[in-house]
Amino acid sequence: MSEFRRQIEQAIPALRRYGRALTRNAETADEIVQDTLVRALRSEHLFRGGDVRAWLYTILINVNRNRLRSLSRRPVLASISETDAVTGSVELDGRDIARALDELAEEPRAALLLVVLEGLSYREVAEIQGVPIGTVMSRLARARTQIKSFLDGERPPLRRVK
């Protein structure tokens, strides 16, 4: 197996983890990971060496964005689609953080998860999202502020530890 394919193979577990957190739905996550792999493998002839992993995240984010766009464009399909991330099977445990992630806009969520879950640097995230580092920072700030107020507001008074 070529170096390119080997790198792709090694990235699959992390892509599944990221896809799952991004969509909060196991089926949808594996679908977008599969699309990502197909697109990446198809482009092997363009490979010039380097880090395949960051590039895979870029593809995955685009695949997911297209999915969301086509869901919003096709209300009829969305209403009967079983893989709809919003009404689909969001797992029951760890519900608070999953629901907090649900509340975020797509870009801040994607940025936050790349940093805290995937351990990428600000520079890598900037490259993946195609924006300056300053924009990555403001996305992180937005995501964290929103999650904090969601979790603070969600927690019933009895569980508040003081």
Add this chain to the structure above:
Amino acid sequence: MNDRAPIVSEDELHAYVDGELPAERRGPVEAWLATHPDDAARVSAWRSQADLIRARYGAIAQEPPPRDLDVSRLLRRRWIGRAAVAAAAAAIVFFAGGFAGWIARGAEVSPRSDLRRFTTDALDAYRLYVVEVRHPVEVPGDQRPHLVQWLSKRVGSPVRAPELDKLGLKLVGGRLLPGPTGATAFFMYEAPSGERFTLYCGHTHDPASALRYIASDRNAAYYWVDGNLFYVLSGPAERERLHAIAQAAYEQIDAHTPPQGG
């Protein structure tokens, strides 16, 4: 506190949490946090958010990936090897930087996708014909070569009626239907229990895609695009069974699709 930079910005707090802070700023930021409880509380809230996220999703990376994501398996599907990308794109060296823009275009879904019309029509046809007792098909399954030849001619591309006997499905037969893009082939299969499954297939300009699931009430379908044909395999909404059947159909059809130049 440090007299060189007495103020700590919010960006620095994030960088501190994420391990992105330059070493020489760590001391000043920690000193700042010791005297600014509000900022210290924010930093600790952000850390616990990150812990929650990792606790919730981290373990997924330890699971063995499902078979559908196996690289060798994906590579065996011939359409990956096709030159799906225009020659012009080959000139772009995306690893040198700026690859995001290229991918953003490359990964675009066509706004004129046939997806909704195909899946809707296929499920309608399924509902209409599976309940038919006396005339479910126009040409019966025992005339398979004639059926396939006739439908290929009308659709204008070679269509296939996959062999699903190993899954306990017998070809009942097929018929010609009007579809979103013209003549459409429709094959019906039946299990010994009487359950029926249909395969609906017509022309599309949509790009090749993997198996996708769609459910509507008691019925469901897997759909995909291979070559210039859109396929929808419909049946009762029993996902695992439907997936096994769709996968078998998909693999047989894929193995016979001629490569296309790109």
